[in-house]
Amino acid sequence: MALIQLVLPYAEGAYWLAKLRQSSWPMLLESGQVGQPLQAQTPLSVDEEISLGARFDIVVADPVVKLIHAQQHTTVVTQTETTVTSQDPFAAIQAWLQPNTVPNSVLREAGIPFAGGALGYFAYDLGRSIERLPCLAAQETPVPDMLVGIYDWAIIVDHHQQRAQLVSLARFRTVADIHSLHQQLLATATPEAREQFAVNGTLQHNLSPAGYAQAFARVKDYITAGDCYQINLAQRLSVPVSGDSWQAYEVFRQFSRAPFMAYLQVDDGQEQSFEILSMSPERFLQVREGVVETRPIKGTRPRHVDPVQDALVAESLAASSKDRAENLMIVDLLRNDIGKVCEIGSVKVDALFRLQRFTNVHHLVSIVRGRLAAGYHALDLLRGCFPGGSITGAPKLRAMEIIEALEPHRRHVYCGSIGYIGFDGSMDTNIAIRTAVIYRQQMTFYAGGGVVADSDCDKEYQETLDKASQFIRLVQHFQTQSHDRGS
Template identity: 70%
Template sequence: MALIQLDLPYADGAYWLTQVRHLPWPMLLESGRVDTVEKQSSVDEEVGLGARFDIVVADPVARIIHRRPYTEVHAHTVERDEEDPFAVIKRWLQPHKVARETDVPFAGGALGYFSYDLGRSIEPMPELAAQDMPLPELLVGIYDWAIVADHHLRRCQLVSHTRFIEPAALQGLHQQLMEKRDNPDVQPFTVYGDIAHNMDKSCYAQAFLKVKNYIRAGDCYQINLAQRLAVKVSGDAWQAYDRFRQLSKAPFMAYLQVDDGQGLPFEVLSMSPERFLQVTENKVETRPIKGTRPRHSDAELDRQEAEALASSIKDRAENLMIVDLLRNDIGKVCEIGSVKVDALFRLQRFTNVHHLVSIVRGVLANGYHALDLLRGCFPGGSITGAPKLRAMEIIEELEPHRRGIYCGSIGYIGFDGSMDTNIAIRTAVICNQTMTFYAGGGVVADSDCDREYQETLDKASQFLKLVAQFKAPS
């Protein structure tokens, strides 16, 4: 069926999200520009939906929710069984497969999150860390329309292949979107009390020492060790996201306003700088990040930090370990000989940190779906360590709480077989009047504890600013 494209006034995705927030399960994927400081290959494309598109969806025709071992599908009825959630999503997508539209990244399909703890449904894992925020391990809507903002062409469109929605209903939705919608009853977003860390510096140092001992013993080469920050909040989470996106522009931003299928509402606010997996016409790409230095307002200090990172043997080695891991992961479902490293250690500036970014590409082999790739690579190696399974076991032992959505993935898989997903870092979750945020980094043999702990605070710096700006007077 041909793609229907209905023009809308040009505005960014954030505006269109406010126009559909009254509908169930509104979600926004938003791209922000970043600066490439050093280009070490001919691969010069911008990251993040091409730094070009924003995508807005709402009112899914089906909601797929997984809590191990059960997968629920909420559509006309609620179905619940122990089927693999990736297979369930694929079953909803494949009968409605459509041709790829080159100028539209997403015109319907699956969109949502895949939490880090979904890895337990793929590989057996120990049960050690506390689970005090038991949200679904997977939450995906099947959407039959999307609003796509194209910032290169400066246009917005409502798009759909009308697999589930009638053309007349799509026209009606278009008319509603043209009407300005106000939300006069929202409560101001407010932060209360102090931030609670689940690992103070002393606890972090103890965990860090255990990681070093595991590395010396030959159990692993690298472990991503993270701490969690939590604070009490109230009011409209969208206000927090809108401020967050101004503080911390990133190429893979996302806002999800959903519920857990059992009546518990929550929001996800992601400012991720990292692409996990992209599939476009069977071409596969991943962009792992490893290596971090803080930004400085002083231009000379900022330049020195960037140069120190670019020349750091330790950070390059850390990055290379994850590149090798991801080459192996995507090689499971890519054509033999197609997996190539197109860029190594590319230096990129983000709002609060410098990062080293590499690019690995391949070609999806015949018979494989984007969801096979996602499942085969999940969770992303850049936020576990190497080797992956042993790293995850060590993380479960040393981190006090389950990670949940943090270090999972947020993104879409279209009816056309395309996919783009982030690594859900720099990501806050608001649930039960608590906002949580994790920050971590890779620990290797020559890591320094004080530096690594400070790196977690550098990565959390924009979150700390967000909290300070919404703090209630004491």
């Protein structure tokens, strides 16, 4: 199987994405610096960064196929026709990948993670295509439940090797097409800035402290009644905006570097464009040569500039029996989920309660691995685990029913997943937390946390604000800019 590899000048994926923004459905998966240190903090080792995926940036544009799933139907858009199917959305993707499967060894030998395949997002509410759920929360941001492109080429930036290249298996396009694209990338200047991004109002919360406390009390009632062990309860922050969302992403990525960042500039098939800005610290599912990995996060403390205070806070998190128990619940849930499609006896917990430092918070991260059983595809794994248990609660289905009853608005992309599934069967996806959606001049951002029997309401509410702190900072940055321009 011939793999085309054409050298490009080494630059961040954001540089190449900026060149492609005039194209259809440009998308960037970006590996930011993990554990960006505050004053006097020691960065994570290279091995730790590699293990968290902070090595490659992936840039794509102009998919040969667009798959848009909404209201139980998938619209399939090719260069020649548009069709609508009621086929399972995961199967609809697989139908475009399976005829073009390539051996894992092709990409391994090239030292790259992806050379074409499916890339996009799977919204939290795609779970409605898997499970029967009530419809209670308001749907003010009606983006599709799934939006995935089939891409025939990608720009891969390797930050460890400090190289960039255009890669393709030329499954749909010709070799000549790929070489022509390479020349265009070398010749094309970065487009001039578009309309200045602006925040045009004040930040609104869909749950006041009192409203959150009321929902929190109901979660405690459900736990006491035996309905559930843990519920991830979230609030939504929103603000009116205008202008070029890419400018917001460029500022956001400086405030909040993370290992599973993403920028998606897309449309919903109804002439309505929107953007997704993700600074996720959490891997959902990875498949690499048949090995499955998930890295659930549960347990959070805010960072401190003072190194002594920061270390004390980290130590308290690492020693917290409550946070460890919360993490363990989700580890058990994910062991069960990935066990549906993994070889019997292969699922192992390789690390429990590992302390990780991110830009604005400390987290406890665990690592669960297994081996995909014969006859199963990465998409079977994704479907079987979707949405991720770390952002629902346990047991998962009952937790999702309770979330629908207590949260005022549908989560849409939040707590879904962003990532890729390659022609070689590899996959890497994040949990779409720390993620903003800009739709119809409204920017929304959700932040939540797991509530268990001994949770404290005030602390849990503050945790949502800690997780949203970099988004709040982003909003304040542009509010200040607007004020300065007006003065």
